Amino acid sequence: MSGENIFTGLTEEHGGDARWAFGTGFTEALAGVDTTLPEGVDGADLAAYCQMLGDDALIQSQRLIHWVTDAPELEEEVALANIALDLLGQARLLLARAGQADGTGRDEDAFAYRRPAAEFRNVCLTEIPRGDFARCVTTLLVLSTWRLALFTRLADSRDPVLAAIAAKGVNELAYHREYAVSWALRLGDGTPYSNERMREAVADVWPRTGELFATHPVEAALADRGAGVDPASVREEVRGVLDQVLTTATLPAPGDFPEAGVAGRDGRHTGELAPLLEELQRVAREHPEATW
Template sequence: MDSPYEGLADEHADTEDRWAFGTGFAEARPGVDAALPAGVDGADLALYCRMLGDDALVMAQRLIQWCTAAPELEEEVALANIALDLIGQARPLLARAGRADGTGRDEDALAYHRDASEFRNVRLVEAPNGDFARSTARLLVFATWRLAVFTRLAGSADPVLAAVAEKGAKELAYHRDYAVQWTLRLGDGTRHSHERMTEGVAAVWPLLGELFAPHAVETRLAAAGVAVDPADTREETVGVLARVLEAATLDRPDEVPPPAPGGRDGVHSGELAPLLAELQAVAREHPEATW
């Protein structure tokens, strides 16, 4: 199907739908081979899918927090749509993780019934929203990096990952363009907007190093042609960011800092737990609810 959201209304009529995205999601696209690639460890693939899925899910929750708070109604709609795109990416990735590790957990179980220490998202996506300029800077960094990852992941030896990445790359190209346009508008705008955008970039820049630090699972799966080594995306990501900042008359911060132990190992800031509490509250209070 073109959009996983169509399935909420059409494909699950004979299944018991639950909180979140609805149960019953079976494949990234009809006809995609869901068998594990030969020689690939299911636990490794599941963890990699959780990494990518958690990045999208947590980032989506942060963006949704701008609803009723963005500077213009049009931006609330735009940010909500970006968040929905990311949820659409998270859904098949988390579903794939539950099948690959043999637990049979669906996307709802992984989204709503894991604690913060079990999430494997990068710290960039859990960082506080701050003001609109800071959120713009974070979206610019995230979308630029994730687009570089997904463009490469479209050639994955895992057909499911390849299908998710091929579709997701088109969405991420829009997300990056949206962030670029606002970075230019704020950076090359008034003195006040320039100062706020400068502060926003400075706030998210220290989190950049983690994006390019390979986890052992990423290294193993990249060698098998399944995953992307994030170190390979560094030159492209930093290059794009440098060009955008220059066009926006913004000074580029210092070189990319070395990564500290981070989200890929389940080491998170104090921001993630309350964010997840907000995300998971209804599903945990009513775990068997249907609609």
């Protein structure tokens, strides 16, 4: 890397475009990608499915950003911010695909900034208050393990866009899980106090996990057509990974996931989502014609 400073050096590595660092180096999220719908796949179903996965990533990203300037150490602040950016990138691609699949032509900004809480399709676990660092670690551990299992299977989707997004996301999600596992082990097998906090976090998060494995009709339809993944199919894999991590961290494994419905997938959310969206959407709603 050359240049007068690290920023100019990075700019040179990205074709001299200084905008890359702010995520504005391209204007269309899916430019150059074949977006033809696979034969037999309903565009409305595919759009709804992309919204589900995209909203999961977008809302979790926004919640993780709350740790910026407030993490236990600077290194963890940077790590959590980077994980949030990975998820934001996944959300951008998935929501852009949703706008193409449903024929509306809406871009990712329209989905992110122009919908009320009742139109979001994320699972409720992504929107719960961040809590302490132990709960952040536990939530990230559960969600990254679950999402990694889904994306690993989605890499074989008949939809070429979903397959490409998933293939890229697998590497990101593997890091997210690795990061969460390292902290779960460090805190669980650390001091009596850190172990206690992790036990409390697991007890708080676990009752909210059932929704991750509840199958929405849209998910079932796309799974039947080879374009999506039935979340129930990853239940045992996810439980096996989490049981192993918790046992190694000297934390009690709570057992099977609770049974639950598809509340978030149908727009039924906790009271925490509306204020989170107010924060996320405020500038875009106050300045609807602004460009950046």
